[in-house]
Amino acid sequence: MSMPIVFMFSGQGSQYFQMGRELFENNPRFRLWMNFCSKIVEDLIGESLVDIIYYRNEKSEKFDRILHSNPALLSIEYSLSRMLIEKRILPDCLLGYSLGEMTAAVVSDALTIEEGLVFAVDVARTLEESCPIGAMLAIVDSENIINSYSEAFANCTVSGRNFENNFVVSGLLDDVLRLQHFLESRNVLTHRLSVKYGFHSEVLENVSEELKRLCCSLNFRRPRYPVYSSVESSKIEEYSEEYFWRVIREPVNLMNAVNKIEKSGSHIYIDVGPSGTLSTSVSYLLNKNSSSKKIEVINQFGKDIEWVSKLESQLTTWLVS
Amino acid sequence: MKTIVFPGQGSQSKGMGAELFKKYPGLMEKSNNILGYSIEDVCLNNPNGNLNKTEYTQPALYVVNALSYYEKLESIVEKPDYFAGHSLGEYNALLAAECFDFETGLKLVKKRGELMSKAPKGAMAAILNSSKEEIEITLEKNNLLEIDLANYNTLSQIVISGDAEQISQAQAFFQEGQTLYYPLNTSGAFHSRFMKPAREEFKKYLNEFSFNDPCTKVISNVTAQPYEPGCVVENLSSQLSSGVRWYESIFYLMKLSPSMSFEEVGNGEVLSKMIAHLEEDYTNQVSSGQVTIRMDSSQKYSGSATGSSDHTDSEKKFEKASGSIAQVEKIQEWMSASTIQPQSETANEKVKKWNSSLPVGSVVKSTMKDYGELKTRTQAIILFGHRAAVYMEGYKGYFDLDELTPVHKKI
Structure with missing residues (x-):
């Protein structure tokens, strides 16, 4: 084969x-x-x-x-x-x-x-x-949580869709850090990528x-x-x-x-x-x-x-x- | 002394010539009339990816090289003593040496580009860190006879050209030691025997024109020597189907004067980089005293035997020359290319011995790594001109006979 x-x-x-x-x-x-x-x-x-x-x-x-x-x-x-x-x-x-x-x-x-x-x-x-300093955050959850927490996601954009319950957002550094902090407090698993710019x-x-x-x-x-x-x-x-x-x-x-x-x-x-x-x-x-x-x-x-x-x-x- | 060099195909990039085209509207109009399309559009906008199609690439480079030279002339301080060009660049060298005018040169490269684009399919690849002699031996030993050496860029960067299938097969034989195989994305087998029909047709076309002898010396790609009188047609037609002897041309110029300087005129700096390598090569050779560069009609370099102390000296020098060690190792190998012969005889013996006792399907084991039991799927063969090897069922890569030991099945 x-x-x-x-x-x-x-x-x-x-x-x-x-x-x-x-x-x-x-x-x-x-x-x-x-x-x-x-x-x-x-x-x-x-x-x-x-x-x-x-x-x-x-x-x-x-x-x-x-x-x-x-x-x-x-x-x-x-x-x-x-x-x-x-x-x-x-x-x-x-x-x-x-x-x-x-x-x-x-x-x-x-x-x-x-x-x-x-x-x-x-x-x-x-x-x-x-380019202003940005960040990218991988989020282990459904993209639907954006609707649930629309305020926290306000200045971040979905920049990658990897697989079900795994997507990436990009934004300015402060906005991404704030989002990360917020999601962590909600027990949503996140991971900051080693990138200083908000690609995509x-x-x-x-x-x-x-x-x-x-x-x-x-x-x-x-x-x-x-x-x-x-x-x-x-x-x-x-x-x-x-x-x-x-x-x-x-x-x-x-x-x-x-x-x-x-x-x-x-x-x-x-x-x-x-x-x-x-x-x-x-x-x-x-x-x-x-x-x-x-x-x-x-x-x-x-x-x-x-x-x-x-x-x-x-x-x-x-x-x- | 000073030499101006002009680059050839491979030096093009989108956007080249933008400022020059504005500066020479008259020549641009002439170009467009001869070509029947806007060369400015090809260079700046690359419609349909045309800039990489040889029938467009060649006129584009010729025009950009020519305009760059005209611009250079406005501010030139030291008049050049020599011109040389890499492949297509030789047309700009001849133009600068007033063998023909701008329009004639453009007509020639237009025709040349068309003929080359129509040439039968072929392929080219760059072989890095391997000498001319090594490459020739490897090709011959592996029966890759439909391949020619096309560009002798530096001692350790040589381009091969020929039958597409064989160029692709050749890869397997140029990935040992320091050697790198780098496929080039070209449409034809340029500077090889496959261009002979194009050469004949081009010669007819060339004969429709009359040419002056160069008023400043031009080094020919074909001979790596200055143009002889009356040789334009012969050199330019031969160039299509023979190798570009670039490093010999540059060494010839370096040898003429220790103060020889080179200036690249045209887009990018591909030749400047090559010449920087060649300067290192040249210095190493001359200072180690190991090589006599013959600048007469003989096409070969000859290595001369030296004592071992010399060798150690030059090795030290090699270590100091940072970043060029691989290249320098190659020079050493190149100088001792004759030692390849005896090695391959022992490989021959190994292969003979193997094939007499272990037919295809024999079970063997590797002593280097635990692959479990391996079953041969070929007879032992010689790879890369010196390595005794055999292929196994289920494995794409070869196994060296030295690492294998037969398994004797218990009954």
Whole structure:
């Protein structure tokens, strides 16, 4: 039996210092690609990305400086993809979540890795220069609670729909903190993402001109693999000019994207991000009757090598049996 | 001494030339008349993604390179002694050296772009951290004979070009050690034998024009030497189906004068980055004294044997050159490429021995990691020109023979 493979790329919030450390130390191919990306980024920001991720910061520190986290996430996901592709684990289609859509565009060869990293850095600079500080909050409850507590949600916008009883809101920092405090007092589980900007919401409005300009200057080629997106209703065969502006500004809808993929049959979903967050989301999104599988390449608990070999043997079982 | 260099395909970006187009309305009008569409629109608005289609990319880059040069001329202090251009950029080098006028050059690149866009399907990929010799050996050993080396950008960045299927197969053989395989999203196998029909047709077209000899020296992509008199047609047509010998061209210029400076004129700085790498490569080579760069008609570099003390010295230097270690390691390997041969013989022996005792379907175990019992699904083969390997049922990747031990089933 052969199931098509989906590579999934997570977005802001899934990054952490030391991500992929064990692979970086032990897998020469992963290390090569990371160094390759790091060098490109160093030309752009004047600092070594590898130093930032592995040699300067403890895992427990918050990794939320976007000038670093944006290119770091893209580099990690890209390097993991190259490592898998070199192991002949090839994607049949791609799925990106927020910034992960940039990884999808690069892995599909619609953009080069240089173009992707330049974009990630330019967006980060624009936000750091002129975007008010915001926040993103994941909420473990039904979206209906917005109606119940409309006042508390007043200045926050739904910016992501992950799966049932798990959604994300964005807003200005104070508004999000107030909401978080309120929800905690009501025993609603929340989790602040490591992001200092209110992506996918009107908090970005005063940098919208500049962001739009950056997005529209991307020069796409035809993607090599079909790309599923959470802002487009069908899979992408050709990127449109304003596509990444929509990715940044419109809410993410993972539910829709996975439903779209599932409609075309069972798939193996590989989370090629650093945290396994999408893999978790997918397990909630899959229909009980679906024979689709999900797995991650690495996660924040370390033991990367073990995870990678687990991935290889699982794939063998799924693809061969 | 000074060289001006012009970039080729890959240097385009949306929005390029915006200020220049306003500055040279006359030339823009001429361009639009020759092309039959607005090149400004292609560069600034990229309708239908045309900027990445070679029939548009080439005129666009030619115009932007040319206007950038005209603008440069207004403020130029030191007259350049040499021009060179990467692939399409060579047209701008010839234009700057007054071999032809702006309109003629545009007609040529228009034709060139059209011919290249119609060329049969092919593919290209960049191979990083591997030398010309290593790449050639690997391709030959693995029977990937429909692939040519297309761009010799730096010692450790070479582009291969050829049959799409084989380019894709080649990936498996360029992911060992420090080597990286980076697929390029192009429509055809440019600068390869697959462009020969286009070359012939282009030659006919070129013969309809007459050309002056360069009034300033231009380095040819085909020969990595200055243009000889009367060679424009020959060089420009050959260039379509032969490799761009960029690093040799730059080394040639560096060798001419220790004070040679390079200036890139056009969009972006892709060549400046390459030249920065090449400057490191060149310094390392010259200072280690290990390599004689022959600048005569011979196309090859030759490594000379050196004592071990020299070697240690150069290794130290390599360590100091931050960020370029991978590249430098490659140079070392490249200089000792001949050592690949004996290694592959032992690999040959291993494969022979394996295949004589362990037929397909044999049960073996890995000594490196516990995969349980593995069953071979192929005969042992040599990968990457030196690795003895075999494939297992249920596994996509190869296993090294060295890590495997046969399992003798109890009866």
